[in-house]
Amino acid sequence: MPGVWYDLGGMRHLFRIALNVATALSLLMCVATVSLWVRSYRIVDVVHRYGYEDTGRPSKYRRWLLVNHTIATRRGAVQLLIGPKRFAIEGMPPDYYSYPATIDTFDPPDWTFFGFAAAHSPPGTPPREQWDQYRFPMYAFTLLFTVLPVAWSVRRYRRRMARSRIERGRCWTCGYDLRATPDRCPECGQIPASAKA
Numbered sequence: 001m002p003g004v005w006y007d008l009g010g011m012r013h014l015f016r017i018a019l020n021v022a023t024a025l026s027l028l029m030c031v032a033t034v035s036l037w038v039r040s041y042r043i044v045d046v047v048h049r050y051g052y053e054d055t056g057r058p059s060k061y062r063r064w065l066l067v068n069h070t071i072a073t074r075r076g077a078v079q080l081l082i083g084p085k086r087f088a089i090e091g092m093p094p095d096y097y098s099y100p101a102t103i104d105t106f107d108p109p110d111w112t113f114f115g116f117a118a119a120h121s122p123p124g125t126p127p128r129e130q131w132d133q134y135r136f137p138m139y140a141f142t143l144l145f146t147v148l149p150v151a152w153s154v155r156r157y158r159r160r161m162a163r164s165r166i167e168r169g170r171c172w173t174c175g176y177d178l179r180a181t182p183d184r185c186p187e188c189g190q191i192p193a194s195a196k197a
Contacts, residue, residue, distance in 0.1 A: 044072060
């Protein structure tokens, strides 16, 4: 905006702080994912979610729609089960209703790709009993959370190398000795910051 002064140094400093915090969180998530990955081969962790929605239909018993969502870590993968939807009588516990799809009924999947997989209810299944199941390998989450820490480490290493080269009188780009030609690097043509000043 015209007439507005921006403090670019302060903005860079805030950006650097935000990047460092994001890198630390990403590294923490990477460690947590690896520990869950190792744990998934010995222990199956399962989280169920049952949701109730009022159908709005007048009847003797007020009927609610029971929705089943399950997330499990098992054999190096995260499995997600969505559905089936069932009508339930108010007050009945969710365990009262049986489900044709569980976290164990994944095989055979409809498609697989490098550990990713998807399975769906067979054709002709009633709408209230339809389910979808997905599998996401843990290595994908680990790689995703590793990108930021690796990029941060490479950037930090390059900055240290450049600073070390400048202190020893070398070109910060290629490392060529600049004691004989301090105005310009004869190897890569880079002009040192001292020569620019």
